[in-house]
Amino acid sequence: MIQVYPSPEQFLHDMQPLLEKDEAATSLILGLSMQMQQQAMPHKARFFGLLEGRRAVGCAMQTAPDKGLLLWARPHNYARFCVEMLPYLVERAPHFPKVLGPEPLAADFATAYARSLGMSSFMELNQGVYRLDEVALPPAAPGRLRTAQPEDLLTLTRWTLDFAWEAMQDALPRHEAEIMVAAKISRGQLYVWENGQPVCMAGFARPTRNGVSIHYVYTPPPFRGRGYASNCVALLSQYLLHEQHFAFCTLFTDLNNPISNHIYQKMGYRQIAHFATYALMKNEH
Structure with a gap:
């Protein structure tokens, strides 16, 4: 039925x-x-x-x-x-x-x-759908993880538009992206890695009874290859597991990108499904 x-x-x-x-x-x-x-x-x-x-x-x-x-x-x-x-x-x-x-x-x-x-x-x-139960921290990158602030709105909106197109070929309207980013900032669900300036972002969303999802992982091309995303995702995941007391984190990866999949696996994420x-x-x- x-x-x-x-x-x-x-x-x-x-x-x-x-x-x-x-x-x-x-x-x-x-x-x-x-x-x-x-x-x-x-x-x-x-x-x-x-x-x-x-x-x-x-x-x-x-x-x-x-x-x-x-x-x-x-x-x-x-x-x-x-x-x-x-x-x-x-x-x-x-x-x-x-x-x-x-x-x-x-x-x-x-x-x-x-x-x-x-x-x-x-x-x-x-x-791939990946699950993490305990973090293996990567080598430290310069900078620190912090929550996104209202003054980050324009930068993170631009990054969100780039992320949507690069990851999902989705031409997201700018006003929609700005509303989404502003809402995530106000809820404390968006983070940046800062090294003199914001160089990477990651967020979390969709909490369930025991888990929470990492998403919006994006590093602009000039800042890639320096370990920013690895540290950003690892420390955000650790915060969600240890301080927010979720049992696990999940994230979706592009299986056609072996580099990012390997990075996530090194920090403890393991593939549990293929979407x-x-x-x-x-x-x-």
């Missing part, structure tokens, strides 16, 4: 037990829905669940009408999820521009979904 949920509260009532079986791997869909629930703000998100009686089998979520469809099911239910969720969404839901989720579920779903609409799909992002984003495009005739 497919269930459509009008609110994150109702979605989490049915799906949170399933998602928390793999709390680190589901940090994106679980963390986003919990964030919406806690902030109690108006949203345009859409929530879908696949149920067998009262038991959750899988779920999907779209955070806004122009965003992709985020999927989750456990591996033994991948085939069933595609068979049951796909026809429902094709018939009753508007077109989703992208599909993202664990592999090979994301690939299978995106291929079948695109075909049903007379379209094609292609991999846009190839990502991908597929974009849909019209077939040329």
